[in-house]
Amino acid sequence: PFQRVENLTNEEIFRFGRQLVTPGFGLESQLKLRTKSFLIVGAGGLGSPAALYLGAGGVGRLGIVDQDTVDINNLHRQVIHTEDRCGVNKAVSAAMTIKAIYPKADVVPYAYTLDRTNALELIRQYDIIIDATDNIATRYLLSDACVLLGKPCVSGSALRNDGQLTIYNYNNGPCFRCLHPVPPPASAVGKCVDNGVLGVGKLKLVPGVIGILQALEAIKVALGSPALNDPSFLIFSAMSNPMFRTMKLRGRKKECAICGDNPTMTELIDYVQFCNGSANDKTVDETIL
């Protein structure tokens, strides 16, 4: 189990805060990071930069979950992996890169699929959860598990040239289910909308932008930043000007089935069934550029 420390070592101070002559708020903040554990679910396009920056940044413990193996045609945007690790589990590969940057990093790879049978047990061990997955069923699973365990869930998503970022179940803000009590029709998820559309070249960088912002938001949660006092939802459109739009988001809904005042859900459910098939319908990976 993760052991919380009382102080930074001199080596950590040197590495993460050497330039700060007076040990003021900066070192306290670094210590807050050091005493927190982060779980990234997904080591693909979103999880790669999130893991790189959190892992290199001196957090207490970083868990990384992914059942997939590194594939040559993911490397262009999953930049934590390398070509000679094709076939290696992505969580393991991500941990290797982090160790090369910071050998003393406490990184734990989990080379399996998170599902209703194992999610609670794993999430319980971490303070801050980062949803870097790629399908709606797992998004419901993670949000529900975070509600049941009282953990904040930093959620990022990306498709084509668009990305979205928000924090669920934090500071009296909404959970995923508050926003989406009912899953969208399977036909609206993933490929169907895309058919036949010749858009501008799809930008591989979109998950990268959202993933690094997920790391930032997770750190702000760890620090208790007042910038997170009001729930908000960041909308990124890589090919628009302006690229970013921030939406003021609803709070927790009293009538929410899981985080509401009288929840009807008290345990995890079958999310594939709940999402009515759109679960397995993973986002079509037709990104190019």
Place this chain on the structure above:
Amino acid sequence: PFQRVENLTNEEIFRFGRQLVTPGFGLESQLKLRTKSFLIVGAGGLGSPAALYLGAGGVGRLGIVDQDTVDINNLHRQVIHTEDRCGVNKAVSAAMTIKAIYPKADVVPYAYTLDRTNALELIRQYDIIIDATDNIATRYLLSDACVLLGKPCVSGSALRNDGQLTIYNYNNGPCFRCLHPVPPPASAVGKCVDNGVLGVGKLKLVPGVIGILQALEAIKVALGSPALNDPSFLIFSAMSNPMFRTMKLRGRKKECAICGDNPTMTELIDYVQFCNGSANDKTVDETIL
């Protein structure tokens, strides 16, 4: 010299665009990237993610300039480097990481300082310049050189919890000198303003966010994206809500000394002297977190 290709190889199509069944606009865009060369000046906090994503993404050629060597207490935010490369030149180290992701990447490290004697010769060889440097003298140097050679300059900067991003000398937009005909007083650059202020913990992730957005803007330049038709200036405040603000920027100024209608400057100058000492006054690296 960089050889422009006519087509992507099958291996490149497999790697960068396998999922695109019909070779439509996507592959054309990938070919545009493949036929363009990018020069990143600086392989530190901004240059690390920019180099990772451009290098892994299949651009034609990527040049990386940096005279510094990898240092253990930069690794937390310069995530393209690894601990066992401490002491190695940063441009060389960045190229090594890119090669591990994509062995066929055409990456050229330049392990020296860019200055008035060598800047034109190097910049002439590249199509798109990325300013990922850390001091104002070099920013004037790069912008001026880009104007003299007719190259766009994707400029990013970061300090404390703030970052800024714009493209100079592109699409009839301004150059750095249009915005700043006169350099700021040395006392306003870097450390003086900071003295004694105990802010919220400084966020190491800020250069990461700006750097990856620089890669994105550079790609949009390569593609000729209409999203860049109007000059704009992105302002990032990691600890504010909203985090991003987009400013509508002035166009090229007719009276600009170098890009104006009657330029008085036709060659590079002594930028250290021009910036009156603020040149050597590199931004104080007191980031923590």
Place this chain on the structure above:
Amino acid sequence: MSELTINVEFSGGMELLFQNVSKHTLKFPSKNENGNPSTLQDLIFYIRDTMMTEKKDLFVEKDTVRPGILVLINNTDWELCDELEYELEDKDEIVFISTLHGG
């Protein structure tokens, strides 16, 4: 005033249902056919009936937007306004955004 200018934007893939055009400026009557102030629901029906020829079910389900679409009224979640009953004002900016699940 008898006519409102409403800026409508589609994002997150919604624009693909509208000839891949994100931003639309509409002239919209300030009163609906019942003589009441026009609401967001009136706007949604107008969009469905006049701006779409197919795949209407990817935008509207029953009397509201389909599950998975967030609606912003001047950059604020419509749940913080009056949702369907919100009375449109001149120069309002209404964004329909499909939430994304990819990674």
Place this chain on the structure above:
Amino acid sequence: MSELTINVEFSGGMELLFQNVSKHTLKFPSKNENGNPSTLQDLIFYIRDTMMTEKKDLFVEKDTVRPGILVLINNTDWELCDELEYELEDKDEIVFISTLHGG
């Protein structure tokens, strides 16, 4: 109207000159002492004279902001408006931003 509400924001380190507070809401007379509409220059002098006690040279130099500061009027570069001569309007949002050079 005799008084304008002006939202002033300092960014890019400028806020450090103002007790590290970024956002300020000011009540500002709509006419200056000459009886003319208040301008951005009036606002800059007001900020210098009433909101700063030291390091004024890091904000103002001669009759304008010091080199290195960009000014935004409602998210637009002030050079696209009338710079110092811009006549303030109620609810204007004025941002003073120090350009950054670090990396």
